[in-house]
Amino acid sequence: MIPAAGSGTRLGAGTPKAFVELGGRTILERCVEGVGAAGLVDVVVVAVPEELVDHTAALLPDVRVVVGGAERSHSVRAALTEIGDADVVLVHDAARTLTPPAVFGRVVDAVRAGAPAVVPALPVADTLKRVDDGGRVISTVDRxxxxxxxxxxxxxxxxxxxxxxxxxxxxxxxxxxELAGYPVQVVAGDALAFKITTAFDLRLAELLLGAMTG
Ligand code: CTP
Ligand code: MG
Structure with a gap:
């Protein structure tokens, strides 16, 4: 399932983020292509803004398209109605467009090995501080x-x-x-699975894509 119904406020492109172009194709098209490249997924369900449902269906004839909601969780809930009899489900942000196939592989392997919930993740590189409302440091967090x-x-x-x-x-x-009481297993993420959130991230994705495709 690919929640792609966000408005992309922080990117500020004037278009819903998943429909912003990255190297000549939309972020969503590239994301769907990345899912396909992993070779592990039978059915793709995409949640998009209501006004873009027909456009998406024409753009991506092989995916199921649903109307997303006001919150990401609403979009995921809408997509859940279209997954059929799948036994393993992946939820993947449209905005993590450059996620390498190996990340999909690690996640699916861990679910197939018996983990009910699996997340890819990275160690935190920066030093982390807890601060008060006035910007004063309360403590340094053990990262x-x-x-x-x-x-x-x-x-x-x-x-x-x-x-x-x-x-x-x-x-x-x-x-x-986690709130429903399931244990959550972490597997290795990848720096390329970063989320395109800001204009800086989009520029970074363009540069990386250029470097990867020569
Ligand atoms: N998403 C969604 N439905 C929403 C909100 C978000 O399907 N109501 C999706 C986005 O399209 C994105 C993913 O969830 O692929 C992660 O959300 P985020 O990066 O926050 O995207 P936006 O909400 O679009 O961005 P912003 O918060 O800057 O507005
Ligand atoms: Mg958001």
């Missing part, structure tokens, strides 16, 4: 056990369905599985 979490996040279908039966107040899908 050793911290991880920055990416997508695709992988689930045994029953775990994701249970996660979405409860509250949807969490910033990622594994957070909801």
């Amino acid at each position: 050793g056990p911290l991880r920055a979490v990416q997508t695709p996040q992988g689930f045994a279908v029953e775990a994701l369905r249970a996660a979405y039966r409860g509250s949807t107040v969490a910033t990622d899908d594994a957070g909801l599985a």
Whole structure:
């Protein structure tokens, strides 16, 4: 499932982020292509803004298209209605367009090995400080056990369905599985799975794409 219904406020391109062009094709097209390149996925469901449903269906004839919601979790919940009888489900941000196939492989392998919820993640490189409202440092956080979490996040279908039966107040899908009582397993993420959030990120993705495709 690819939630792609966000407006891209922080990118500020004037177009919903998934439909912004990156090297001549939309972020969403490149994301779907990346999912296909992993060779692990039978059905792709994309959630997009309502006004772009027909456009998306024409652009990507092999994917199922649903209307997304006001929050990312609403978009994922809408996509969940179209997954058919899948037993392993991946949820992947459209905005993590350059995610390498190996990341998909690690996530799926861990779910198939029995983990109900799996996230790719990276160690945190920067020093982290807790601050008060006035910008004064309260403490330095031990970053050793911290991880920055990416997508695709992988689930045994029953775990994701249970996660979405409860509250949807969490910033990622594994957070909801966690609230539903499931253990969440971390596998190695990849720097290329970064999320295109700001104009800087889009520029970085353009440069990386240029370097990768020669
Ligand atoms: N998303 C979605 N439905 C929403 C909000 C987000 O499907 N209501 C998707 C986005 O399209 C994106 C992914 O969730 O692929 C991660 O969200 P984010 O990077 O925050 O994208 P936007 O919400 O579009 O960006 P912003 O927060 O800057 O507006
Ligand atoms: Mg957002």
